Amino acid sequence: MNKTISVKRYVPDNAAESYWQAFELPVDDSTSLLDALNHIKEQLDSTLSYRWSCRMAICGSCGVMVNGIPKLGCKTFLRDYDGEIRIEPLAHFPVQRDLVVDMEIFLEHLAAVKPYLIDDDPVKPFDPQAPETYRQSPAQLARYKQFANCINCGLCYSACPQFGLNPEFRGPAAIALAHRYNQDSRDHGKKQRMAELNRHEGVWSCTFVGFCSKVCPKHVDPAAAVNQGKVEAAKHTLIALFKGDEMNGEGKAHE
């Protein structure tokens, strides 16, 4: 059985404008969109550019727009599409070539929320002779586990209309990961992250559209993380108001 997919091409060496190109290819029930793109690259047009690596929804490289919805190519099967299949690069990111986008701004947002364990004040000093591991109960793990499944594919940024309007918005994945570390019992970096989240471009740019959680291939539910982050940011503000410090976020917490 053959199906036709249309790919939005952008090859800056040849043409200043993007254009649509249709490819007809054989598909069966197990043909993923990534398989189709590989078939095009190998058999039909070797100039097509796209990113991919693992084929199993763990590397987060192959995100594209499928009929206007952000999806992972490897997790999308052509058997689910009867009519037209239009493939575009991820929305809201600058396009470099064909389906390859520049994700630099997402990486900046990610770095800004310090998505790693911060433990400036460990219970015991680290002893290389007798290193101790952190202890964590299943209940403590359950508090953040869901938000730890993010693979940084960026689909939620393409789904977020607020990121589309204002690319300075830290965005769903970065805020979900900030929340993941804030919820981690081993972490002590919440104060530093709250100064980042409690900005107009932090949690407060979110209007709870919720499409980020719908498109997330790992069911992270960033919309829930962002809105729990609003509660935390409100608490942070109240505490800061009563203590009368750190309101500008440029105090001790930010060096």
Added chain:
Amino acid sequence: MSKQAMSKPGSPQAASHQQAFDEPLWWGLFSAGGVCFAVLLPAVILFIGVLLPLGLLPADALSYERATALLFSVPGFLFVGAVVCLPLFHAAHRLRHGLFDISVGRDGFNKKLMYGAAALLSMLALGLVVAGMLS
């Protein structure tokens, strides 16, 4: 990006750590207003807007004397706060973000306009209740 960013003007560095200390207030009023909108307003509309005009309530349920006695009291003050003022702030928040979504106006101005209008109308509503209580 030509779209108006929600950040305040200034150098990127100065704006980068600017805390949105007003947003928790607007969001808190928005949340409280949403609860009141969803829980109280349908009941209010049912009683005052449907059952009363249809004559399904006792004739003197909201007679002038009874209505003024109910409204111009501390519970009446709280009632107006819950069914008028908080929903006003809820609506103002939605309108402000809706205007940003369709790129109308500047967010800083829309904020003042929307929350200002909600505050003025709230003060008017509560002021009328207080005036009634004092007269």
